[in-house]
Amino acid sequence: MATPAVESGATRTGRAAPLPPDERRRAILHDVRALVLDRGAAVTTRELALAAGVSEGTLFRVFDDKVTLLRETVHAAVDPVAVVPALDAIDRDLPLDERLTRILEIGFERIGETMRWFAVLHELGRLEPNPQDLLEQRRRTHREWAQHQQAGQLEVRLAVARVLEPDAAALARPVDQVVALLDVVLVGAAMQQGEAARRGTTANIPAIDVLVTHFLHGALAPSTTRSPS
The missing domain is CATH 1.10.357 (Tetracycline Repressor; domain 2)
Structure with a gap:
């Protein structure tokens, strides 16, 4: 029996396909913006991950460290x-x-x-x-x-x-x-x-x-x- 083709934009598990790196980066910067403005440098990586809807590991696959993420958030804002x-x-x-x-x-x-x-x-x-x-x-x-x-x-x-x-x-x-x-x-x-x-x-x-x-x-x-x- 032939295997059904997987539609573009979705994985075989039915989950949405991962965003391209640049889109993921922009999405994270957008999603954490309000939190960073409210909490400033005191914000934790856990709070950032929750705001972005991703794991902390995903954050640091996209950004080198917390300071880099916060700095880029400011620059974008x-x-x-x-x-x-x-x-x-x-x-x-x-x-x-x-x-x-x-x-x-x-x-x-x-x-x-x-x-x-x-x-x-x-x-x-x-x-x-x-x-x-x-x-x-x-x-x-x-x-x-x-x-x-x-x-x-x-x-x-x-x-x-x-x-x-x-x-x-x-x-x-x-x-x-x-x-x-x-x-x-x-x-x-x-x-x-x-x-x-x-x-x-x-x-x-x-x-x-x-x-x-x-x-x-x-x-x-x-x-x-x-x-x-």
Whole structure:
């Protein structure tokens, strides 16, 4: 009697076929993300395995050690490209000030989450051994990550430009320059938040509607008459 063919994607035992290595890696990084953000470097390998739905042995067939897994989780979580779908979802028919408000809301939410992830990264720095033979490997990994971040930030700027493009003719500067100026607002706020966090205080950042009004109309009151240049 002929043996029935096994369908693609399943084993003879009826279990799903194992994921390819890259997919398995991405799945684990996704599944442990919330746990790592909550527990930081104190998370145990058992907790990580439970969150990922795999055995501890599987974790360490994919990642060299716990620190490597946690570091890659942070790197994946702070990928700038993650906000592009939210930016692309902004309704282009909304008034410009409402679109700017949504851009800043997304940006500030992302900044707050990224600061939490960098706190985890700082914790990992205290756990990781520093043998000399690993230094160059870490430098290379950091360079690759920095290049990826730079490419991701470009994707974000392009997404913001797409949101502003319907009003390009009404803007005083080219859209790409307006995007760069908007980035200054977000980065400035992020620096204030970071400095306040280091001091254990709260940053005194204006409300988003105030920032949007100032960004669109400047610091002069509506009744102020500009003197001729």
